[in-house]
Amino acid sequence: MHPHPFGRRVAVIVLAVLLVVAGCARSDDHPAAAPPTPPADPALVQTATGTVRGVVAPDHRLFAGIPYAAPPVGPLRWQPPAPPQAWPGVRDATRTGPRCMQDASDLEMGRQTSEDCLSLNVWTPPPAEGKRAVMVWIHGGAFINGSSGIYDSRWLATRGDVVVVTVNYRLGALGFLAHPSLGAPGAVGNYGLSDQQAALRWVHDNIANFGGDPDAVTIAGESAGGMSVCDHLVAPGSEGLFRAAIIQSGPCQAQLALPDAQRASVDYARDAGCADPRTVAACLRALPAEKLRKPVWYYRIGDDALSGPVTGTTVLPTDPMKEIAEGRAAKVPVLIGTNHDEFTLFVALEYLRLKKPYTEADYPRLLSQTFGRDAAAVATHYPLSRYGGSVPLAYSAAVTDGVFACVADRMTEGLAKEDSVYAYEFNDRGAPAPDPLRTLPFPVGASHSLELRYLFDIGGAPPLDPGQKVLSDQMIDAWSQFVRDGRPGDDWPAFDGQEKRLSLRPDGSRVETNFDLTRQCPFWAGLQE
Numbered sequence: 001m002h003p004h005p006f007g008r009r010v011a012v013i014v015l016a017v018l019l020v021v022a023g024c025a026r027s028d029d030h031p032a033a034a035p036p037t038p039p040a041d042p043a044l045v046q047t048a049t050g051t052v053r054g055v056v057a058p059d060h061r062l063f064a065g066i067p068y069a070a071p072p073v074g075p076l077r078w079q080p081p082a083p084p085q086a087w088p089g090v091r092d093a094t095r096t097g098p099r100c101m102q103d104a105s106d107l108e109m110g111r112q113t114s115e116d117c118l119s120l121n122v123w124t125p126p127p128a129e130g131k132r133a134v135m136v137w138i139h140g141g142a143f144i145n146g147s148s149g150i151y152d153s154r155w156l157a158t159r160g161d162v163v164v165v166t167v168n169y170r171l172g173a174l175g176f177l178a179h180p181s182l183g184a185p186g187a188v189g190n191y192g193l194s195d196q197q198a199a200l201r202w203v204h205d206n207i208a209n210f211g212g213d214p215d216a217v218t219i220a221g222e223s224a225g226g227m228s229v230c231d232h233l234v235a236p237g238s239e240g241l242f243r244a245a246i247i248q249s250g251p252c253q254a255q256l257a258l259p260d261a262q263r264a265s266v267d268y269a270r271d272a273g274c275a276d277p278r279t280v281a282a283c284l285r286a287l288p289a290e291k292l293r294k295p296v297w298y299y300r301i302g303d304d305a306l307s308g309p310v311t312g313t314t315v316l317p318t319d320p321m322k323e324i325a326e327g328r329a330a331k332v333p334v335l336i337g338t339n340h341d342e343f344t345l346f347v348a349l350e351y352l353r354l355k356k357p358y359t360e361a362d363y364p365r366l367l368s369q370t371f372g373r374d375a376a377a378v379a380t381h382y383p384l385s386r387y388g389g390s391v392p393l394a395y396s397a398a399v400t401d402g403v404f405a406c407v408a409d410r411m412t413e414g415l416a417k418e419d420s421v422y423a424y425e426f427n428d429r430g431a432p433a434p435d436p437l438r439t440l441p442f443p444v445g446a447s448h449s450l451e452l453r454y455l456f457d458i459g460g461a462p463p464l465d466p467g468q469k470v471l472s473d474q475m476i477d478a479w480s481q482f483v484r485d486g487r488p489g490d491d492w493p494a495f496d497g498q499e500k501r502l503s504l505r506p507d508g509s510r511v512e513t514n515f516d517l518t519r520q521c522p523f524w525a526g527l528q529e
C-alpha cells in the first residue's frame with residue numbers, strides 16, 4: 001500500500017467532513033458556561049497575561065476565546081508561536097474566538113475566520129476544593145478546517161468532573177507550509193503542531209487558577225486531532241507536558257517527509273506569485289491572508305496527496321509510526337480506538353457532491369486511486385459480492401480497515417509494549433448523523449466522527465435515544481476516569497496478549513479479541529512489507 005493511502009480525490013473529500021458534521025453544529029460564538037477557581041467572583045480568573053471574565057452556570061463554567069499566543073500575523077506568519085500579550089483590565093471571555101483561516105467554502109456557513117486565531121476555551125465544573133484533572137482537546141478537520149468552538153464540553157465538565165480545554169491552531173498553508181525559505185533547515189512546517197505545544201505550555205502555567213491540576217493533563221483528539229496526539233507522543237517539545245493520551249480515529253501513518261513537503265511548498269509559493277528564491281519569504285508574508293486559504297497539498301506518489309504534519313523537522317524529527325513500533329514513544333497510558341464504519345462518511349460526502357451513485361465499473365478505479373499497485377489484491381479481499389454488490393460499502397470497508405482500523409491495531413500493539421493501553425471500537429451502527437447523511441442509498445453506520453456526539457454536545461442531528469444516552473454516559477464516565485487516573489474503569493480491560501478491545505454498543509458494550517482478524521490486518525500488514 002502507498003505510504004500515504006489517501007488519494008487526492010479522497011483528501012478533497014476529507015476537506016468537507018467537518019463542514020457537514022460540524023457545519024450542522026451550533027455556532028462557534030454560542031454562549032456556554034464555565035470559568036475559574038475561587039476568588040469571590042467565580043466568573044473571574046487571573047491568567048499570566050491578565051484577568052478574564054467568563055460565563056457561570058449552576059453546574060459549570062466557560063472561559064472562551066483566551067489567547068495563548070501572540071497573533072501569528074505579519075512578521076510572525078510562519079514563525080513559531082510567540083508569547084501572548086498582556087491586556088489591561090478584565091478581558092471578556094464569554095465567546096469563542098474566530099476560527100483559524102481555512103478553505104473559503106467555510107465562509108458559506110457564516111463562520112468568522114481570522115489569521116489572529118490562537119485562542120482556547122476552558123470548561124470547568126463549579127469551583128471546589130482541590131484540583132481537577134485536565135483534558136486538552138485537539139480538534140479534527142484534516143488539518144485544513146475546524147475549530148475549538150464546535151466542542152461544547154459541558155457533559156465532560158459536569159458528569160465527568162474534569163476540566164476541558166479546547167484549542168485552535170493554525171491550519172492549511174498557514175499552519176503547515178514547509179517552504180525552505182521560511183526558516184533555517186528543518187525549522188519549517190509544523191507551525192500548527194507548535195501552536196498545540198504552546199497551548200499545552202499555557203495550560204501548565206495557568207490551569208491551576210481555573211481549578212485544574214497542571215500535573216494531571218491528558219492530551220486528546222479525533223481524526224487530525226488524533227494524528228496530532230500521535231505526533232506529540234514522539235515530539236521532543238511535547239515531552240513532560242502531559243501524562244496520558246487519547247487517540248480517536250487518527251490515521252497516524254499519514255505523515256510526510258520534509259523533502260517532499262518542501263517541493264510541494266515551492267510549487268505552492270510559485271502558484272501564489274512568490275517564485276523568486278531571494279524574496280519568496282517576504283513575498284509570502286506580504287500576501288493577504290485571503291490568498292492563503294487554499295491548503296498546501298503534499299503530493300507523494302501518483303495522485304496521493306496530504307496536507308499536515310511533516311517529519312524530519314525540529315518539531316517532529318521522526319515518523320511517529322516508526323517510533324511507536326520501536327518503543328520510543330512517550331511512556332504514558334493511552335486510550336485508542338476507531339469507529340466500525342469510518343470511511344462511509346467520506347464516501348457519503350462524495351456521493352452528495354456528485355449527485356450520482358457509484359457503479360460496479362467505478363470500483364476498480366476507486367481502489368486504484370487509493371491503493372495504487374495494490375488495488376487488485378484489495379479487490380480480491382473486499383469483493384463486491386461480500387457487500388451485496390454495494391460499491392460504497394465495499395470501498396468504505398477496504399479504506400476503513402487499511403487506513404484506520406489496522407493502523408490503530410499496529411499502534412496499539414506498539415504502545416502496549418511500553419505502558420498501559422486501552423483499546424475500543426465504537427460500534428453503534430445507528431449513531432445519529434446530520435440530515436444530509438440520512439437520505440443516502442447506503443447506511444453510514446458508525447462512521448468517522450459520529451462518536452463525538454456521545455462525548456460533546458455538538459447538535460445538528462437527532463438526539464440520542466435512551467440506549468444511546470446510556471452509552472454516552474458510559475463513554476463520558478470512561479473518558480473522564482481515564483483523564484483522572486489513566487484507567488477507563490474496572491469494566492474495561494487493558495489491551496494485552498489477548499488483544500482485548502471494548503466494543504462500544506448501545507445494547508451493551510462487550511470485550512472482543514478478534515479485531516485484527518475481522519479487519520483483515522494480516523493482509524494489510526503484508527502490503528507494508
